[in-house]
Amino acid sequence: MKIMKLHDDFTTLNWVKGELDDTLKQARQALEAYVEDPADTSLMRFCATYLHQAQGTLRMVELYGAAMVIEEMERLAEALLADAVPQREEGYSVLMRGMVQLPDYLERVQTGHKDIPIVLLPLLNDLRACRGEKLLSDSALFSPDLAAALPAGAKGLPKPLPLKELRSQALRLRLAFQAALLKWFRDSSQAQNPLRLRDVLDRLRTTVASGEEARRLFWIAAGVAEAVGEGALDSSASVKLLFGSVDREIRRFAEVGEEGMNSSPPRELVKGLLYYIAHSTSQSPRVEEIRQTYVLGSLLPTDQEVAHAKSSISGHNRALLDTVSVAIKEDLLRVKEALDIFLRAQQRDPADLMAQIDLLDRVRDTLGMLGLGVPRRVVTEQRSTIEDIAQGRREADEGTLLDVAGALLYVEASLDDHIERLGAVGEEGDDEAVELPKAEVRKILDALMHEAAVNIQQAKHDVIAFIESPWDHERVEQIPRLLEEISGALRMLDLGDAAELMGGIVRFVEVELQRHRRVPTAEQMDSLADALASIEYFLEATREQRGGRQKILDVTR
Known part of the structure; x- marks a missing residue:
């Protein structure tokens, strides 16, 4: 009997949570004992066995994200046992972190919060990295129901074409698809190219395809192309790679027909296309229908939900x-x-x-x-x-x-x-009342950036007062202190280049304006004002994680 998903009924986890906690505790104790006595390999075998038991329990209650982490923990334990982990101390540390964090995450789900496996990805990748395995993207934990019934908007031919006719029409339309695809690859800025892809995919679905899997692929791929054409989804390399795969599926469709597509559907490709539909901002009727069909809104948590879930495993x-x-x-x-x-x-x-x-x-x-x-x-x-x-x-x-x-x-x-x-977040229903930080570093970054921005504004005000006074050197007395505080914040955030540039401004004020009491030239004051404005812009770009921040500093120098 299939157990109801945990986000619908949390009693299933209640049944097994105590057992899971005990199993993970035993695994942790075995690991601790093995670290103390590496010669006793039976201890690590016990650890791997306990992890295997926990993995089976998590899969039974359909907590697949947590089960994936336990599976990676088991593999790491086996790799440590086989002496196949170069950095053993790092391996022990990551394994222990998983055993500490997972019970907290499960406790959060048990209290009725949404299961958000995407927040387990950093831990999952740390476990894989210890074994030298390829890292996963967040799409690896994106799991829509790929067998969902198609709506009327995805209809095709009422009955299948003869294979010979299907092949002829599919190959002809594939040529049109490839022509539009090539133009799009060469110039991503032209919206008509992805929209041409959409039109070709619609013709494939409505004039050639009748089987469910072929229609599913062409309908969803057309939705992604439409979102790109609208500017609601970036023409990223990943999206283009997906459309290269769609082209190959059109060729396969021409070769194997409806029966071949139904017996071997391109599930990973469809999943990848749905992932980008979920991340697009398109409000078109087609894209909205795809979202509703696959319940994509429930698969992508809000920022606050992610922040809350991250806190549960940190x-x-x-x-x-x-x-x-x-x-x-x-x-x-x-x-x-x-x-x-x-x-x-x-x-x-x-x-x-x-x-x-x-x-x-x-x-x-x-x-x-x-x-x-x-x-x-x-x-x-x-x-x-x-x-x-x-x-x-x-x-x-x-x-x-x-x-x-x-x-x-x-x-x-x-x-x-x-x-x-x-x-403040332990009580039921408090999620909206308390705004949690997305992550500890992000919170500290925001706080420091805010204080730095206040200091920059005060320094700029003092510079203006110095010019308007005119040249009353007492007006610049506080500037070095204000800027040194910013420099300290930048160093704390490992932004050494910006801190060094700030130090240069401080030296100019201290030596030229305070020690020698000189009246600066107009060019010097322009340079000082530009430097402060650039630092302010750099701080804003850093806070918002925009690209090209190093160029701001290079220009300022």
Whole structure:
């Protein structure tokens, strides 16, 4: 008996969730024991066996995305057992991450939220990468019902043509299809070329095809061509490759006829075409009918649903963070107290700070396990600073140590912010009331970019006031501080080139305008204004993830 899909009835997962959790716990314990004692290969065999059991259970309740992850985990466990994983430590880490994240994801589905397997893709690809396997695209987890009944809009001939006549007409129309396809490949900007493809596909369906699978292919492919012609779908290389495959299917249709298409339908090609229909913005009647026939709207979650689902597998669940954050804060408190004692001491021995490195290592590793990438990087940077001071490579000045303490306060605040946000989404029905971040890095990026934009605006205002004063050098006193804060944010985001450019602006203001109190030339002020405007444009482009950002910096230099 086929079990009802989980997004319709969540009781099926309720029946097996406890068993799944126990099985994954046993797999995790076996992995931990194997890492401690790699000579005992039976431990990894147990781990793989438990994962195999969990995979079968997930397939039974039709959670195919999670089942794919478990399958990849099992394959990685077997590869580790066969000594076929070059980076074994990475393999252990990714395997453990899967065992920690999946129960959280399943718990989210169990509470009635939509199953969104696409958010499992990063974990899935990390598991495959450890084995050197080809990575998957998000279309791999896109699963429409390819056997859905066709509507009246996809009708064709009432009865099949004789094979000889079918072959003759199909090959003639294929020539017209190839001519339009070639023109489209040569010039993607001309909308009439994909629309010609649509017209040829419609003629194939209405004057040649009668079988369901041939009509399905031609109807859906015509919808994609229409969306491209309308400008509602990009003429990407992937879309063009799909139409190359459609051309080959027309040839096969001419060779094998209706019976051959029905016995061996091009399911992967149809799935790929539907994937692009789902992502198009077309509102045409044909495209809307395709969407409704295959229920594509339910297969593509909203941004907020994706963000919520991502949080469920990021290791950010409330219970885990509540437990771990206490330990993190205790370690950070010890480090800050040690820095305070060091600053107050009459006789300072930098080597005394070496003990804090182990504490920061532990904090860094814990943050990494939780997926809190930006705070982890901040801790790593402060650890390096303390190590340099302890080993005499850097001066133990008060400013540097206060910067370290301030950075650690930022880490605490980041952790508190995550706990607060996640604590607000645990109740049923809260999804719309609370706007979750799409990802932790995205949230930090937005916050830093906002602060940077505020500073840029203030700096530009000060420059204008400096010009209008005229040349009152007190007007530029705050500009270096404002820009250095932006530079720090850029470095935190690994945007070193932009930070370096910002440093050049700071040096000009400090040396030319503050130290020497010079009156700049009109050309210098134009260059300063252009540089600030370019940095502002670069920040906007980075925030929106637009292309060509490096060119902005190149022009500014």
